[in-house]
Amino acid sequence: MNKSKYYSVDHKFIDELFLLQSELVKLQKFISDNKLRLAIIFEGRDTAGKGAAIARFTQFLNPQYYQAVALGKPTKRERGQWYFQRYIKRLPNAGEIVFFDRSWYNRAVVEPAMGFCTESQYEQFMNQVGSFENMIVEDGIVLVKFWFSIDSIEQKSRIQNRLESPLEIWKVSPVDLAAQEKWADFTRYKEAMFKRSHSKTSPWIIVKDAERENMRIQAMRYILSLFEYDDKSDEIKSPDSMSIINYESNYIY
Numbered sequence: 001m002n003k004s005k006y007y008s009v010d011h012k013f014i015d016e017l018f019l020l021q022s023e024l025v026k027l028q029k030f031i032s033d034n035k036l037r038l039a040i041i042f043e044g045r046d047t048a049g050k051g052a053a054i055a056r057f058t059q060f061l062n063p064q065y066y067q068a069v070a071l072g073k074p075t076k077r078e079r080g081q082w083y084f085q086r087y088i089k090r091l092p093n094a095g096e097i098v099f100f101d102r103s104w105y106n107r108a109v110v111e112p113a114m115g116f117c118t119e120s121q122y123e124q125f126m127n128q129v130g131s132f133e134n135m136i137v138e139d140g141i142v143l144v145k146f147w148f149s150i151d152s153i154e155q156k157s158r159i160q161n162r163l164e165s166p167l168e169i170w171k172v173s174p175v176d177l178a179a180q181e182k183w184a185d186f187t188r189y190k191e192a193m194f195k196r197s198h199s200k201t202s203p204w205i206i207v208k209d210a211e212r213e214n215m216r217i218q219a220m221r222y223i224l225s226l227f228e229y230d231d232k233s234d235e236i237k238s239p240d241s242m243s244i245i246n247y248e249s250n251y252i253y
Contacts, residue, residue: 013213016237020220021060023233028097030229032065035094037141040223041103044148045186046176047158049212053148054099056216057223067092070101083107083125084132091141104129105145108193113185114175126196133202142226146219147190147247149208152183194247204247209240218243 003018004011031038040057042050054068069090078086084104092098102110107125111117117125137143150158159176162168179186198204205222209215221239224232 009213010211013217016217017056017213019233019235020217020224021056023224023236024057024220025060025062026231027224027227027229028061028065030227031097032062032095037092037094038097038144039092039100039136039141040097040144040146041100041105042146042148043103043105043109044146044207045150045155045190046173046179047155047162048148048150049215050148051101052212053146053207053216053219054101057099057220061097065095066097066099068099068101083121084128091136104132105193105197108197109186109189110175113182113189114178126192129197130199130202133197133199137201143202144223144226145202145204147194147204147206148215149206152180155183156180198247206245206247207243208245209243214243 003014006018009017030036042054044050051070058066058068067090071086071090074086087100087104090098090100104125107117107122108129112119112122133143159172159179162172162176194204207215207219209218218239221237222244224236225239
């Protein structure tokens with residue numbers, strides 16, 4: 001089979017990408033057939049590759065059985081609701097996978113760093129998020145929290161590339177433009193988020209690598225490692241421990 005016709009990526013990734021995406025199709029069917037619920041959060045600094053990773057995950061999935069959720073600013077009505085309320089209705093139904101391109105963790109990093117919430121709103125969120133996640137996990141939802149890592153130099157380069165691209169300039173937001181200036185603030189809130197919301201039942205999984213395609217591949221390996229499903233290939237490699245990191249307090253970026 002000519003696998004390269006499906007991709008415009010470095011040739012060294014094609015074989016494994018084809019394998020992993022084929023396995024994701026099997027996993028989706030297993031989740032659908034068994035009425036399971038899987039929610040995957042993609043978090044990270046601006047330009048870290050969250051949306052591109054979701055695109056890789058979903059590239060060949062059946063759109064009837066997954067959602068990709070990227071919520072915009074809350075409406076006036078939503079601002080008067082409990083903070084988690086608009087996310088609850090987007091959680092997976094039986095047999096469904098939901099991919100969150102950013103999530104309720106906006107209130108843990110972006111909002112306080114940019115001054116979009118008050119200190120009391122931030123503290124209320126941090127005090128509630130653990131209980132909220134415990135409830136949805138106890139109800140049977142498999143929750144995975146990815147943090148896609150990027151350093152300051154690479155972020156600066158990617159922002160500039162977007163500004164110069166007529167196809168990607170739409171991706172640049174005021175938060176993107178402030179990202180470098182507020183790097184230290186984002187770091188402080190990110191570290192607090194890890195320390196206060198990481199747990200055994202809903203751990204933070206940091207994804208890092210110099211090559212973006214490998215970050216996506218490592219994230220796929222991790223998801224597939226969580227399930228035993230019909231006809232699972234024994235060619236799937238375990239996630240690389242240097243690229244998939246269960247949160248440690250000495251993590252840097």
